[in-house]
Amino acid sequence: MKRILCFFLSLAAAAAFSAKMAFAAAPPKKDGVIFSGTTACGKKIALTFDDGPHPVKTPKILDLLEKHGVKATFFIVGENAEAYPEIVAAEGAGGHELANHSYTHTRFSKLTVAEIKEEIERTDAAIKKAAGKSPKLFRPPEGAYSKDIVSIAEGMGKQTVIWTVDTMDWAKSPRDEIVENVKANVTFGSIILFHDCTRDGTFTLEALELLLPYLKSQGYEFVTVSELIESSP
Numbered sequence: 001m002k003r004i005l006c007f008f009l010s011l012a013a014a015a016a017f018s019a020k021m022a023f024a025a026a027p028p029k030k031d032g033v034i035f036s037g038t039t040a041c042g043k044k045i046a047l048t049f050d051d052g053p054h055p056v057k058t059p060k061i062l063d064l065l066e067k068h069g070v071k072a073t074f075f076i077v078g079e080n081a082e083a084y085p086e087i088v089a090a091e092g093a094g095g096h097e098l099a100n101h102s103y104t105h106t107r108f109s110k111l112t113v114a115e116i117k118e119e120i121e122r123t124d125a126a127i128k129k130a131a132g133k134s135p136k137l138f139r140p141p142e143g144a145y146s147k148d149i150v151s152i153a154e155g156m157g158k159q160t161v162i163w164t165v166d167t168m169d170w171a172k173s174p175r176d177e178i179v180e181n182v183k184a185n186v187t188f189g190s191i192i193l194f195h196d197c198t199r200d201g202t203f204t205l206e207a208l209e210l211l212l213p214y215l216k217s218q219g220y221e222f223v224t225v226s227e228l229i230e231s232s233p
């Protein structure tokens with residue numbers, strides 16, 4: 001009986017091992033969308049900040065990232081970039097990746113193809129004007145993508161990126177809940193969703209103050225999303 005159990009246990013271990021290997025070797029895309037890196041990234045992870053820039057919150061987040069030597073990716077809303085171009089320039093100068101998150105942050109499912117293209121183009125133009133850089137990555141508002149949206153973005157030279165860890169900071173989660181949420185879900189190659197432009201009463205900055213030292217102590221290395229994709233075979 002013991003021998004049979006051993007046999008099944010070794011089968012299960014072999015299956016788990018091959019599943020892990022398959023994941024490591026699998027391309028990071030699903031439906032043409034990047035959700036995370038692969039286990040081959042090792043302990044590289046990408047922090048992403050959506051919806052900004054915000055005139056008060058974004059500079060505070062930039063200061064904290066700089067203090068810890070952390071590079072992140074900002075998914076920028078075009079009309080906010082036009083309102084605060086100096087903050088977009090500071091993000092670029094700080095070595096962070098600048099990415100496209102639409103112009104008005106409206107739901108793309110109700111837009112025509114021409115309107116979707118305009119949302120992406122106007123945001124690209126605002127980021128280019130502010131920081132002299134053209135985004136390579138795109139994230140639709142609310143992460144609501146479809147086959148059509150992905151292929152329109154692709155036609156404009158953009159990779160669509162979503163996330164695997166939602167910090168729930170947007171839902172006004174308490175600081176410790178955001179922290180626990182990340183601790184429980186972070187893994188090799190994670191793309192983590194934060195927001196730098198939020199309603200009042202959110203705890204993104206407070207959670208980051210605890211999370212950055214914690215993630216470093218666990219050996220995680222912070223890279224931009226493009227760097228994460230490049231290190232994902």
Ligand SMILES: [Zn+2]
Nearest residue numbers: 050051141142
């Ligand atoms: Zn958003």
